Amino acid sequence: MNKPPFKRKKDTISTFSNPETPSNSDIASSEDPASATIDVPAVEVPELTEQEQSDRLFLERKVERAFFEAGKALMELRDRRLYRSTHRTFEEYCKDRFSYTYRHVNYLIAGSVIVDNIKMGTNSSQNEKAEEKGTNSSQILPTSEVQVRPLTKLEPQQQYEVWQMAVEEAKGKVPTGRIVKDVVQRIMERTKLPNTYQIGEVCQILAKDNPELRGKSGCWCIVVAVHDFSCTVRLWDGELTVGVQHLKSFDYLPQECQQMQQVCDRITRLQESENLEEAGRAMLKYLGELKRSYLTDVEEKLLSVIEQEYGVTD
Incomplete structure (x- = not known):
C-alpha cells in the first residue's frame, strides 16, 4: 500500500520589531523617503597619551628598521657561517629557513650596508646645510631595501648625496624607490x-x-x-x-x-x-x-x- 507523500510543515518565523527603529512603513509614509535620515551618535576618539605617542614612535621605528636589521643579521649569519651545522651553503639555509631567494638576501645585505653609509655620510657641515634650508633630511633613513636598490653601484659618499637629493625631492619625506632611481638616472646622464x-x-x-x-x-x-x-x-x-x-x-x-x-x-x-x-x-x-x-x-x-x-x- 503506497503511503501518501510526506508533507513538510512550513516553518513559522516570528518577527520582532524595535519600537525605537523606524519601520519600512514609517519611512514609506513620510513625504520624502529619500531624505529620511538616521541620527548616529558621535563617537569621541580619545587623544593619545604621552606614553602612547612614545610607544607608537618606538614601534614605527622598529617597522622602519626591519629590513635594515634583517640585512645586518643575514650578513652576520653568512660571515660567521652559523648555518654550517644544518646546511652546506648559505643559499640553501636562507631558502629553507626564511623562504628567501639568494638574490633577495643579497639585496637585504647590500641595503643594510647602504643605510650605514648614509648614516656615516652625515657630518656637521652637511647638517648645517640642511638646517639652513629648513629641513632635517639627515634624520630621514630608508625604510625598505627597494628604496636603496638604485644606490648599490655608487660609492658610499655618492650614496649619501643621492639619498639627500631624493629626500629633498620627496619634500622632506622618505622617498620612494622610483624617486631615488630618477635622481640616480639624472646624475648618470649629466656625467655620462x-x-x-x-x-x-x-x-x-x-x-x-x-x-x-x-x-x-x-x-x-x-x-x-x-x-x-x-x-x-x-x-x-x-x-x-x-x-x-x-x-x-x-x-x-x-x-x-x-x-x-x-x-x-x-x-x-x-x-x-x-x-x-x-x-x-x-x-x-x-x-x-x-x-x-x-x-x-x-x-x-x-x-x-x-x-x-x-x-x-x-
Missing part, C-alpha cells in the same frame, strides 16, 4: 662618459656581427680594465678587449660580483693545467655560460672533483 663600466663588474658578451667574438655570445665575463670605448674582460678561457657595444651588465650586486670572481679564479687555475682533458674543458665552458651568480650543488661538486683530479685546490 663613453664607458661607464667598472673594474670587477660582471657582464654578458654580445657577439652581434663581430666575428672575433664568435662562440662567445652569451658568455659572462669580468671587467679587469676600463678604456675610453672598450673594456678588457676575463672569460672562462682567457682575456680579450671588447667594445662597450658588445657588453651588457648583469647588474649584479657587489657580493654577487665577488662570487663570480671566485668562480673565475678557480676556472683560470684549471685552464692553466697542461693535462686538462676534453671533458674538463667542456665543463669549464658550461660554467662560462652561466646566467646566474652562483653554482648549484651539482656544479660545485663537479668543479671540486675536477680540481681534486688535477691537484688544483686552494
Whole structure:
C-alpha cells in the first residue's frame, strides 16, 4: 500500500520589531523617503597619551628598521657561517629557513650596508646645510631595501648625496624607490662618459656581427680594465678587449660580483693545467655560460672533483 507523500510543515518565523527603529512603513509614509535620515551618535576618539605617542614612535621605528636589521643579521649569519651545522651553503639555509631567494638576501645585505653609509655620510657641515634650508633630511633613513636598490653601484659618499637629493625631492619625506632611481638616472646622464663600466663588474658578451667574438655570445665575463670605448674582460678561457657595444651588465650586486670572481679564479687555475682533458674543458665552458651568480650543488661538486683530479685546490 503506497503511503501518501510526506508533507513538510512550513516553518513559522516570528518577527520582532524595535519600537525605537523606524519601520519600512514609517519611512514609506513620510513625504520624502529619500531624505529620511538616521541620527548616529558621535563617537569621541580619545587623544593619545604621552606614553602612547612614545610607544607608537618606538614601534614605527622598529617597522622602519626591519629590513635594515634583517640585512645586518643575514650578513652576520653568512660571515660567521652559523648555518654550517644544518646546511652546506648559505643559499640553501636562507631558502629553507626564511623562504628567501639568494638574490633577495643579497639585496637585504647590500641595503643594510647602504643605510650605514648614509648614516656615516652625515657630518656637521652637511647638517648645517640642511638646517639652513629648513629641513632635517639627515634624520630621514630608508625604510625598505627597494628604496636603496638604485644606490648599490655608487660609492658610499655618492650614496649619501643621492639619498639627500631624493629626500629633498620627496619634500622632506622618505622617498620612494622610483624617486631615488630618477635622481640616480639624472646624475648618470649629466656625467655620462663613453664607458661607464667598472673594474670587477660582471657582464654578458654580445657577439652581434663581430666575428672575433664568435662562440662567445652569451658568455659572462669580468671587467679587469676600463678604456675610453672598450673594456678588457676575463672569460672562462682567457682575456680579450671588447667594445662597450658588445657588453651588457648583469647588474649584479657587489657580493654577487665577488662570487663570480671566485668562480673565475678557480676556472683560470684549471685552464692553466697542461693535462686538462676534453671533458674538463667542456665543463669549464658550461660554467662560462652561466646566467646566474652562483653554482648549484651539482656544479660545485663537479668543479671540486675536477680540481681534486688535477691537484688544483686552494
